[in-house]
Amino acid sequence: xxxxxxxxxxxxxxxxxxxxxxxxxxxxxxxxxxxxxxxxxxxxxxxxxxxxxxxxxxxxxxxxxxxxxxxxxxxxxxxxxxxxxxxxxxxxxxxxxxxxxxxxxxxxxxxxxxxxxxxxxxxxxxxxxxxxxxxxxxxxxxxxxxxxxxxxxxxxxxxxxxxxxxxxxxxxxxxxxxxxxxxxxxx
Amino acid sequence: xxxxxxxxxxxxxxxxxxxxxxxxxxxxxxxxxxxxxxxxxxxxxxxxxxxxxxxxxxxxxxxxxxxxxxxxxxxxxxxxxxxxxxxxxxxxxxxxxxxxxxxxxxxxxxxxxx
Numbered sequence: 001x002x003x004x005x006x007x008x009x010x011x012x013x014x015x016x017x018x019x020x021x022x023x024x025x026x027x028x029x030x031x032x033x034x035x036x037x038x039x040x041x042x043x044x045x046x047x048x049x050x051x052x053x054x055x056x057x058x059x060x061x062x063x064x065x066x067x068x069x070x071x072x073x074x075x076x077x078x079x080x081x082x083x084x085x086x087x088x089x090x091x092x093x094x095x096x097x098x099x100x101x102x103x104x105x106x107x108x109x110x111x112x113x114x115x116x117x118x119x120x121x122x123x124x125x126x127x128x129x130x131x132x133x134x135x136x137x138x139x140x141x142x143x144x145x146x147x148x149x150x151x152x153x154x155x156x157x158x159x160x161x162x163x164x165x166x167x168x169x170x171x172x173x174x175x176x177x178x179x180x181x182x183x184x185x186x187x
Numbered sequence: 188x189x190x191x192x193x194x195x196x197x198x199x200x201x202x203x204x205x206x207x208x209x210x211x212x213x214x215x216x217x218x219x220x221x222x223x224x225x226x227x228x229x230x231x232x233x234x235x236x237x238x239x240x241x242x243x244x245x246x247x248x249x250x251x252x253x254x255x256x257x258x259x260x261x262x263x264x265x266x267x268x269x270x271x272x273x274x275x276x277x278x279x280x281x282x283x284x285x286x287x288x289x290x291x292x293x294x295x296x297x298x299x300x301x
Contacts, residue, residue, distance in 0.1 A: 061195065061196045061197050061198070061251070062196065062198075075251065075252070076195065076250075076251035076252045076253055077195050077251065077253065079251070079252065129188060129200075129201035129203050129204075130200070130201070143196075143250070144249060144250055144251070144252075145200075145204060145249055145250065146203050146204060146249045151249050
């Protein structure tokens with residue numbers, strides 16, 4: 001018991017920790033922990049926020065901007081999901097922008113599944129009605145949409161790789177549904 | 188699956204991403220404290236429930252999250268047009284082709300349903 005003194009008692013259990021799944025056509029894995037920001041701002045604040053974040057916030061539908069492991073995803077005309085895979089403090093960065101905006105740290109609200117392989121599109125289309133062909137949904141495209149009964153944000157990071165962001169409480173459902181669809185994707 | 192054009196995402200998306208949000212173009216009275224109960228009821232509760240062309244608010248809930256307006260035919264479920272919130276009602280005579288085929292309803296083909 002003496003060992004407990006000074007021990008790290010509050011260990012955080014990540015959703016989908018150690019998760020692996022899928023098939024030969026589409027492999028599934030849990031994304032590494034990242035910091036995330038739900039950012040909302042009027043058009044006149046976009047320039048200053050872009051400067052503070054070190055990337056140009058996209059203003060066209062379904063587009064994203066990436067820079068050194070940080071991704072800004074267009075969700076709506078005044079709404080972005082910003083993901084930093086290096087765990088940087090983005091709340092501090094946007095707070096120093098000096099413009100009117102709304103930023104919420106959602107690092108632990110969301111988690112992500114990486115879907116990779118030649119059957120990645122088919123696996124996601126198992127629960128998502130969007131056209132994910134390369135011409136319509138190119139590399140760098142992103143969109144909030146549905147996967148079965150859960151809301152997800154899709155982000156195409158490579159021709160055969162998608163990042164599927166979902167709320168942590170939906171993670172067992174989303175990963176389970178993707179797993180089923182990935183097994184069908186090989187056929 | 189019904190495809191709905193979102194004027195903010197600028198493309199057609201599946202109906203699964205959308206929610207209907209009641210009638211469009213209902214102006215909130217400016218003198219709401221002076222309304223009688225009947226007038227308030229008419230503004231707040233009573234809707235036309237038209238058969239045919241109707242103007243509705245829709246929300247791209249699982250997409251960009253924006254509300255927008257749509258002109259929709261309640262018989263055929265066809266979306267005649269969608270437009271951004273805040274824009275005036277579009278002129279439907281310029282949008283509806285005159286040669287549009289009439290929808291075959293049960294009343295038209297089988298009975299007058301009286």
